[in-house]
Amino acid sequence: MYRRICFLRSEGLSEEAQLVQGTEFAEAAARARSLCPTGPAADSLLRELMAEEEERVAQAVAFAEVLVPMLARRLPLRPSAPHAGPPETRARPRVGPGEARGVADFIDDMLAQDRLASR
Amino acid sequence: MAPNSLTFPPMTTATLEKQPAAPAPSPAASALPPARPGQSKSNTLLIGLDLGTNKSCILAGPPGSTDITVSKVIPSVVGYVKDGIVDGIITGNARILYGEDALSQMLHVELVAPLAEGVISRPEAARDFMLHLRQLADPSGKAEIRAVVGVPANAGEPARVGIRHSAQGIFSRILLIPEPFLAALGFRDDARVRQSGYVDPVVNSLFIDIGGGTSDLCLVQGYFPTRDDQISIPFAGDAIDELLYNELGRTYPNNGLSRITVREIKEAHAYVGPSRKPMDIKVVIGGKSRTLELGDAIGSACNTLIDRIYPALTTLISSASSDSVVTLLQNIIVTGGGSQIRGIDTVLQKRLADDGYESPKVRLAGQDFQRYVAIGALKAARAARENQWQVLLE
Numbered sequence: 001m002y003r004r005i006c007f008l009r010s011e012g013l014s015e016e017a018q019l020v021q022g023t024e025f026a027e028a029a030a031r032a033r034s035l036c037p038t039g040p041a042a043d044s045l046l047r048e049l050m051a052e053e054e055e056r057v058a059q060a061v062a063f064a065e066v067l068v069p070m071l072a073r074r075l076p077l078r079p080s081a082p083h084a085g086p087p088e089t090r091a092r093p094r095v096g097p098g099e100a101r102g103v104a105d106f107i108d109d110m111l112a113q114d115r116l117a118s119r
Numbered sequence: 120m121a122p123n124s125l126t127f128p129p130m131t132t133a134t135l136e137k138q139p140a141a142p143a144p145s146p147a148a149s150a151l152p153p154a155r156p157g158q159s160k161s162n163t164l165l166i167g168l169d170l171g172t173n174k175s176c177i178l179a180g181p182p183g184s185t186d187i188t189v190s191k192v193i194p195s196v197v198g199y200v201k202d203g204i205v206d207g208i209i210t211g212n213a214r215i216l217y218g219e220d221a222l223s224q225m226l227h228v229e230l231v232a233p234l235a236e237g238v239i240s241r242p243e244a245a246r247d248f249m250l251h252l253r254q255l256a257d258p259s260g261k262a263e264i265r266a267v268v269g270v271p272a273n274a275g276e277p278a279r280v281g282i283r284h285s286a287q288g289i290f291s292r293i294l295l296i297p298e299p300f301l302a303a304l305g306f307r308d309d310a311r312v313r314q315s316g317y318v319d320p321v322v323n324s325l326f327i328d329i330g331g332g333t334s335d336l337c338l339v340q341g342y343f344p345t346r347d348d349q350i351s352i353p354f355a356g357d358a359i360d361e362l363l364y365n366e367l368g369r370t371y372p373n374n375g376l377s378r379i380t381v382r383e384i385k386e387a388h389a390y391v392g393p394s395r396k397p398m399d400i401k402v403v404i405g406g407k408s409r410t411l412e413l414g415d416a417i418g419s420a421c422n423t424l425i426d427r428i429y430p431a432l433t434t435l436i437s438s439a440s441s442d443s444v445v446t447l448l449q450n451i452i453v454t455g456g457g458s459q460i461r462g463i464d465t466v467l468q469k470r471l472a473d474d475g476y477e478s479p480k481v482r483l484a485g486q487d488f489q490r491y492v493a494i495g496a497l498k499a500a501r502a503a504r505e506n507q508w509q510v511l512l513e
Contacts, residue, residue, distance in 0.1 A: 015280055016512055101341065103304065103502035106321075109343030110296060111507060117346070118276070 001025050002050050006057035011115065164188075164262040166290070167497030168252065169269045169298065169490075170282070171195055172234045172357060173331030173456070175248075176493035179256035182501060189256050192489045193218035195331075197244040197251075198228030217251040222379075236332035236353045237271035237298075239281035246285045253289050265508060266290040267496040269298035272335040272349035283511060292508035294499065299326040299337030300344055301495030302454050306484055309498075323443055324450040325435055327428060327467075328492070329457020331356040334428050338435045340443060347438065350431040354424065356456050360385055362420035371411060375404050384413065390461035391421045421460055429470060436476065445477055454484035454491050 001024060008017035029046060036042035169176040172195060179189040198221025200214050208227060209216070221228055233245035253264060268282055279295050286293055303320045311317040320326070321339055328335045334355045338348040364381045367374055376384075384400060398414035432451075439447050448471070453463055464481045471479035484491055 013509075016283075019512060103499055104504050104507065106300070106343040107294065107296070107499060107503055107507050110300075113343065113345060 001028060002053045003057060006054050010057055010061050011118070162262050164257050164264050165497060165500040166252075166256055166264055166266040167301075167493040167495070167500055168266050169301070169492035169496065170234060170239075171330050172232070172237055172333075172355075174489060175252070176490050177252050177256060178490070178493045178497045180497060180501075185501075187497070190490070190493075191255060193252075193255075194222055195232060195234055195248065196221050197231045197233060197247050198222075198224060199231065200224075200228050215247055215251075217248065225379075233285075234332065236357075237330065237351070238274065238278040238332075239285055242281065242285055245281070246289070249285055249289045263292075264290045265292040265294075265500060265503075267294045267296055267301075267500040267503070269301045269492045269496055270295045271333045272297045272299050272337055272344075272351040273346060274351070283509070287511050290511060292510055294503055294508055296496065296499055297335070297337065297344065297349060298330075298492045299328045299335045299349065300339060301493075301499065302326050302328050302484070302491045303337070303339040303452075303495065304498050305487075305491035305494030305496075306452065306454065307495075318446070318450055320450065320452060323446050324452055325432070325447055327432065327451065327453045327455075327457075329355050329424070329428070329453065329455040329460075329463075331456065334424070334431075334455075334457065336428065336431045336435055338439060338447075340439070340447075348435065350435060352427055352431055354427040356382075356385075359389070359420045359424060362423060363416055366416040366420065367411075367413070370416060374402075374411075376402060385417065385420070386456075386459070388413065388417050389421050389459065390418060391425050391466045392418075392462040394418045424457065424460070425463070425466055425470070429467070432467065432471075433474070436471075448476055448479045451479065451481040452484050453481060454488050456489070458483045458488045 001020070005017045005020050005025060008014070008020065032046065033042045036045070163182055164179055165182055167178040174192055175195045176192045177189060178187050180187045196218060198216040200209055200216065204227050206212055209224060210220075216224055216228055221230060231241050231244040233239060233241050233248045239245040254260070256262075257264060266286065268286070270278060270282065274295075274297070282295060283293060303324060303326050306320050306326075308317070312319050318324075322341045324339050326335075326337045326339060328337070332353065332355055334352045336350045336352075337344050340348075360378060360382045363385055364376075364378055367376060367381065380402065384402070388398060388400060394415055395418060396414035397412050398417065399410045400413050401408060401410050403409070436444065436447065451467070451471075453467070457463065464483050468479050468481040471481070487494070
């Protein structure tokens with residue numbers, strides 16, 4: 001559940017993340033605390049788990065940032081997506097009439113732009 | 120020309136349709152089961168939604184086909200029935216009315232517009248309005264609804280959050296896409312994309328979508344438009360109404376004309392270009408028929424729109440690459456309610472030509488101008504990959 005919260009934050013959806021944290025996660029954490037004999041030990045364990053998940057999500061996002069442009073470069077038949085570089089240096093992909101892209105590819109481009117903008 | 124390959128049922132040819140059934144008798148929120156993202160795909164219904172400041176358009180259909188089960192254009196207005204209204208005045212003693220029904224009962228309801236300048240300004244009303252749209256698309260209330268919703272070009276995160284919040288528990292998944300891009304997608308004739316000679320608007324075009332709250336311009340050149348390719352101007356139909364309303368107040372003091380009447384006058388007589396005088400328009404003031412000369416007032420208000428959008432138009436043209444700009448100039452398309460302003464295509468085209476642009480061609484999107492964004496949104500919904508949808512948490 002906390003991993004989902006971390007992913008929501010990484011997508012710029014901090015309000016949604018806060019919502020989950022304040023409701024589902026808060027309930028689950030309270031349940032976990034009630035099962036643990038000592039309060040401080042439970043809090044410490046919870047903090048540890050949360051830090052671990054944050055780290056895991058951060059690494060996954062960083063990995064995706066490296067992997068996506070790498071894949072885009074190595075797949076020559078597909079035009080490179082606009083997320084291949086930072087917005088200010090990004091070259092617009094040239095697409096001729098013969099190589100029309102699918103609508104889902106446009107949506108991918110849009111989501112990549114949104115992710116960049118939210119950072 | 121049929122600019123899209125979607126199948127419309129015969130009943131959907133009118134641009135404005137009344138709700139066939141009486142509205143919900145109580146706040147609609149309680150009338151629907153919660154959306155359940157985990158339900159089976161066969162129970163999924165896709166929606167393309169153009170949530171406009173003045174008018175909204177909803178198209179719905181199942182995934183994996185081109186069928187459209189619902190296609191409606193509805194005034195974006197919610198009417199909350201005033202206290203003390205006698206039983207039977209409102210059909211079914213409904214507490215909330217929507218669209219045309221709300222407007223037709225304006226004496227008995229408090230009219231609330233959920234959106235202003237293209238973004239949600241009254242969240243509660245927006246939520247009620249979306250519930251109504253859901254009921255139109257899925258009267259059973261059992262489908263898992265996935266909606267692609269148009270947002271103004273360059274809409275900021277607060278505007279997007281506003282839509283997502285209003286849609287929570289109503290739609291299961293959502294995708295927000297800028298309106299002018301959806302208009303290009305909706306305008307595209309999919310059946311002709313591979314035909315020689317067909318100029319695909321998604322490959323090289325410039326869309327001018329003039330709505331109620333905003334005018335959105337967008338360069339569409341075969342990739343998803345970047346923020347630099349889109350300009351949204353908070354000047355559109357409503358701003359023209361306001362200018363005209365104020366001008367009428369100056370020219371004909373105490374005329375008693377409501378903003379709704381002024382809008383109707385504009386919709387019937389709007390034009391740009393040289394003054395068209397005399398333009399005698401019959402109105403009823405204080406129960407008496409009067410003829411007002413409104414040629415200058417209407418022309419002046421509408422020409423302000425040209426002055427506002429033209430710099431944005433030339434900015435986007437100048438940002439196009441030199442090898443695409445000549446074709447681009449042949450493919451400038453005006454859509455949205457503003458495309459109904461007489462002469463808007465010829466005035467923009469002449470102004471570009473006078474400024475030395477190479478053989479510019481500006482054309483109107485056509486009779487489906489109110490639907491292109493929603494058509495594009497439904498196409499996007501049908502094409503979206505599973506991981507592209509944003510799950511709305513309940």
